[in-house]
Every structure is written in C-alpha cells, then in structure tokens.
Amino acid sequence: MNDMSRVERQVDTNKIKLECRDCQVYYGETHAIKDVNVDIEDKTVTAFIGPSGCGKSTFLRCLNRMNDTIDVARVKGSFKLDGEDIYDKRVDPVQLRAKVGMVFQKPNPFPKSIYDNVAYGPRIHGLARNKAELDEIVEKSLRRGAIWNEVKDRLDAPGTGLSGGQQQRLCIARAVATEPEVLLMDEPCSALDPIATAQVEELIDELRSRYSVVIVTHSMQQAARVSQKTAFFHLGNLVEFGETGQIFTNPEDPRTESYITGRIG
C-alpha cells in the first residue's frame, strides 16, 4: 500500500524504550518463549508476526506483566523500560500497566457508559483533579481514538452497544486515556471488518507520534502497512527482527522467507 512511506521511514534516531534480553517464558512445563532479545524503540510501531501458537502474544503480555495473572506462567530474563527492570521486586505491576497500556484481540468494553469506559483509567490513577478535567481527558482520548464524532452525542450510552469496530476504537481510546508510554496491541483488528481495520490502522499510525506501539498481528499486510520494525516469531524463538521493509523484501532467515511467502505457517 505505501512502499514510498516505507522507504521514507526514519527510525534510527529513536531511542530504545524497552529492552528485552534472554527472555524465557514457561507455562508449567512448556517452554513457550526461548531466548528472545528485542529492543522496542520509542515513537515506533513494532509488529510481531508469526504463525499461531508461536508465542508472540505471550511475549507481548510479558511486556506489561499481564502474565502475572496466569498462575502457571513463569517469566525469566531482563525487561528494561527506560533502563529499569520491570520484573524487579520493587516495581508494582499495577503502576507498570498504567505506563504500558494494552488493547486486546477482542473488543472488551466494560459494561458501563462510553464516558465511564474512557474515564476508568484516569479515575483509578487520579489523573483528573475535577470533573471538567476529566471531561477534557475523555474528549481528548476519544478524539485520539478517532471515535469522538460518532459517540459525542451519546456518551451515556453503554459501551457494549457500539459496533465491533467502534468498540475496539473505544478500547484504544480507553487505553490512551491513561497516557501510557508504550501501547501493546494484541491482534487489535482480528475481530474487525476491513473498513474498521483501516480506521484502526490509521489510528495506530497517528499514535506513533506520541507513543511506542507494539502490535501483534496475523496479517502480514497489516504488519507491512503499519509498522517500522517487525519481529518474526516461530515456535517460541525470535527468528528475525529488523526494519519492516527489510524483513518483507529481503529476509535473512529462510524461515522468515517461507512464512512471508506463504510456504509455512
């Protein structure tokens, strides 16, 4: 879609936001992630691609310690957000998740009004001093979620009453409202139709100006469209990680080439 922009992409100047070294994840006896090293850069969209069950979602969930909520999961290795280990005992996972927001595969608005959905994060983190500030945050977030115009007249309507694409953009607006530094997206478009997908992709591109975005996707076209860096996972290993253009046009590893040309996966 945008080969031109791919060439223009300037990512070298960005500093490293999240540095992951020798990451291992075990689900009980299963070794789900093996020796993964990835650097997530600031103000960059990083895409994780790979066949189902290759561990890309698992790895994504390590980045904001969502795997803590799964009893059998164990995580090893070093994850440094701005140089601080996020698995350090002194780090509160709750505060970490405020900095590293997450959008899930299936839109999961809370059974509350649209306003309350977006105001949820700011409220629990005390980001607004008064109602006017909260209103402002909600409006700003909904605008950033590219859904303001559709819902501005019915902020009191339940968030669950929106269409699938709107729900997902609401969830993105909700994640943005807490002002995260990194936004993790786990297949955010897999439940959406092409038009809603296009809207969300456009949104991701806009979010890049403020946040570091990590997106897991099954669609290689989507990875090519929205990301500047791409990581290819296979069977729990990080096979290749590099510039998106590089990965899709001139992959180094034969497995990557097989996958993107459709021979495996």
Next chain:
Amino acid sequence: MPLLWLILIVVAIAAVGYVLGRARALQSAGGDSRGLHSLPTFYGANVALKTAVPAFGLLIVWLLVQPIFVNSQISGMIPDTEVEEGSSRSLVMAEVRRTAYGLENAVAQGNITEDAASNANADIAEVTQSLKDAGQIVTSEITQPILLAAQSYRVMNSGGYSVMSIAVILIALAGAVFSWRQTQSEYRARNVVEQGVRVLLLAAASIAILTTVGIVLSLVFNTWEFFKLYPASDFFFGTTWSPSFSGRGGSSSLGVLPLLWGTLYISIVALLVAVPIGLFAAIYLSEYASPRVRSFAKPMLEVLAGIPTIVYGLFALLTVGPLLLEVFGDDGLGWMKAGTAVMTAGLVMGVMLIPFVSSLSDDIINAVPQAMRDGSYGLGANQSETIRQVVLPAALPGIVGAVLLAASRAIGETMIVVMGAGAAARLSLNPFEAMTTVTAKIVSQLTGDADFASPEALVAFALGMTLFILTLGLNVFALYIVRKYREQYE
C-alpha cells in the same frame, strides 16, 4: 383382579408387541434393516407405545370416573329420612363407604362369608358385630338402608373393576394388533415414536405447571371463603393479631400487618447478615482463592445449605438465643427479655442463607468474561478496583437475582422462626423483642383445634395467599432484573 396384575398384563402385552413389531418390520424389509424407514427398534417401540398408552389412559380415566359415578348412584339410593338433622348426605356416604370397605376386608380375612356379606336381609346387629370382630372400623350401628347401600356399593365397585380390567386388556390387545398390522418397511415409525417422546416430555412439564395452578386454586377458594367470613379491610389493615380459639368468630382480630412486619423484619436482619458475608465469600472464592482452597472451601460452604432448617432452629434456640441474652439481656445491656427474638431468628436465618448467596454469586462472578478483567488490569487497575468497578457491575444482575432468591427463602422460612423468634405477633422496632411471621402463624392456625370452617382456621389460607403473592412478586422481579441486564456484557 388387582390393579398391579392388570398393569403387569398390559406391560407384558406391550413387551410382546415390541418383539413382534420389530420382527415384522425386519421381515417386511426382507431381513435387511437398511430397507426400513426407521431402525427396527422404532417399529417395536411404536407397537409397544400404541399398546400401552391407550390402555393406561383408559385405566386412569376409569379409576377417576368410576368412584364419582358409583357415588352419585348410591347417593340416590339413600332416602332423605336417613340423613339426620344436623348431618349431611356426604357424612352418610362416608358411612356407606366405610361399611363397604369393612365388608370387603372382612370377607378377605375370612371373618364373613361372601354370602353373608351380600345377603340383603342379614341381621344388622350381627353384621355390625362381625365387622367389629374382624377389626373393621364401624362408628355407630349400621342401619338397614346403609347396609343395603354399602352392599350395592360393593357390587357396583367390583363389577366396575372387572369390566375395567377386561376393557383395558382389550384396548391393549387392539392397539397391539392394529400397530402390528401397520408395521411395514415404509411406515414412519421413528416420527411416531419421536412424537410420543415429545408428548411425554410435555406431560412432565405440564404436571409441574398444573400442580402450581392447583395449589393456587386451592388457596384462592379457601381465601375467598375466609373473606366471606371476615372483612378484607380488617385483615389487610388491622394492626392486631389475636385469634380466639374458644369463641367462634367476632372476637378474633386477624390483622396481617404485625405478621407481615415480623416477616419483613426478620428477613431484613437475615439478609443483612447473609448478603455481605455471602458476597464477600463469593468474591474471595472466585477471585482470590487458589484452586486448591476453592475446591475445598466451596463444598464446605455448601454443606450449610444441606443442614435441615429444624437444626438451625435448635441452634437458634440453644446457642444463639442464650448468647444474645447474655450480652443484651438484663445482665448486660437490658434490651432483651428472652432468648427468642427477631435478632436470634434473623442471625441464624442469615447464616442459613449464606450458601445461597455465595454459591450463586460465585458462579455468576466466574461467568464474567476474563476479557473484562484483562481489560481492567491492562489499564493499570489493581485487583480490588477491578472487582469493584468491573467484575461486580458486570455480575450485578445475577447477584441481585441471588439476593432476591435468598429473600424469598427468608420470607418463606418457618422452622427457624418458630424456634428462634417466639410466637408473639407484635408491631415493634426493637429487634430484641419476640415477633412472629406469616409462616409460623399459618402453622399454628391450622394445627390448632379450631373448626375448619371458622375464620380462625381459614385465615391460614389468606395468609398463605399473601405470602405466595409476596414471594411470587419477588421471584418475578428477580427474573426481570436478571433478564433485563443479562446481555450487557456478553
């Protein structure tokens, strides 16, 4: 012929029909079951069904109709002179039936010969004596018309049953032969059997519904009787409850308000205990407890639900009452006069309701999609924020349903109230005073020795009706709440 034999014969015919029908079906397809429309067993079942269902249907109808028919016939035989002043025809008929059964049993025991029993000119004193010797219940001396009526009652009954046996067996055979002849390879036996299964399931469902209707009707008629004897406004708005058992009517005040107040007060105390504890227990079990603790603690909690309420009543009477009395009684704060009080019954009933609230709420909280929790954690909420602001609102309709269910249990509870709350109907705000509830009073009104036609006894039905409407309203409301908000998070 005894009924059991008749039933066994019909079942035997059906069984034989099953085997023959199956065989005929196979034969009609040339021994190859693939040539049949349905599986061979369906043809067998078809024959068995058409044998048994009409036969048993006739049997049931006959058993219902015959007593009515015989009664009306015999009733016509009894001359009006035999019906005494102050008595009624139905009492005489009861006497006739008793005599007839007495004769029947005496003959069966061999105390009276068949001839003596059916001898219309038998000596009455002799018959009475031999009935008494045979250990049969004979109230007064039997009069000539009663003996005659009893004898013809016997004859008509036994004759009727013989005709019935023959008719039932004939119907069974006819059904068997008819359906056996029907059996061919093209016959759609499976569809017929499916219909039969459908009707069976429908019948099971309608029995439950019809029973409810029957219960309501019996309440309605008796309630109507009551309101003919006692003004409805005094019942609904009267503030005193003092039924008199010695005098008849007039002197009783049967105001429902003190009882309703007692019911609601005790239920509120019970719910104040059960809802927070049950809900917190459910939240702990579903959100915090490890699977090992959960697998152990949940059944333990549910054991509470299996304890008979009378045992809870004992607990209230022997443990909780004296305990409360020690703290709030004359030796302590001086608010409480005796161990039986609203507080005693309410606390114990609350304990009884904990498993209802916790078990249902636990299931409902577990049904909240994990995506909701993930979404909340992903925004940096901690566990209690997630539970308070996301999980509980999502589970709220179900929790409300659970609470309302517990409330209707509390309102209908009797045993704990009888033993824990005392028997005084009283309008008071002090929770340490004895009060009583609608259910407890229904028991005491119906088990007393009041005449069944007096308002003091009939008031039980009006109370029952009030209670029924109250709990029905609560249940409907619970269903409405659950339905209205159910889809919100799905």
